[in-house]
Amino acid sequence: MSADLLHDDVATMLRAGDHRYTTGRRRVVAALHTAANPVTIPQILEVETSLAQSSVYRNLAILEEVGVVARIVTHDDHARYELAETLTDDHHHHLICTTCGAVSDFELPPKVERTLDAAFAASAAAANFQIDGHRLDLVGSCADCS
Structure with a gap:
């Protein structure tokens, strides 16, 4: 899926959940879109250095709530995140x-x-x-x- 179509779909999903598609959320989605595998918050911060860790946590929670992001829990200290299959058709x-x-x-x-x-x-x-x-x-x- 192209980045433009992805961002349009994410904006629609956020609006349906009464949320705005902020610059921070757009950057988190962009980082997930370019990732080859599910990534941790520290890995997102390596890609999007302008974001604060607390902002990434808050934005991922909202993106997960509206179905944009899937969280994968492992045994270690960091969950992994990826775009939901409904957005990637993958x-x-x-x-x-x-x-x-x-x-x-x-x-x-x-x-x-x-x-x-x-x-x-x-x-x-x-x-x-x-x-x-x-x-x-x-x-x-x-x-x-x-």
Whole structure:
């Protein structure tokens, strides 16, 4: 997705949540848009040096609230953040290292995704649960730590 379309969609989502698309929020979104993998707040601050740490925390909370950002919690001190799949049209899953906290993305073949979707739908139906989507995190040790 182009940066212009992304920013238009984010502005719409923020307005729907009664929030403004401030310069600080725009910079946070831009940093997430350019990131190759989910990033920590310190990593966002390395890219957007004009932002204050407290501002990034506040802006990420609002962006998460309106569905712009997804937060990935790991065992270490820093959550990772990425743009929500609804904005990127990039359905993927995560490899989370329990040693160093690194998070990387991976995709499954479409046939495997369809099989998982069917299994999830059956489980949800049995529990009378409505599915909005799914996330799959594999937890273990990355190549550097194993």
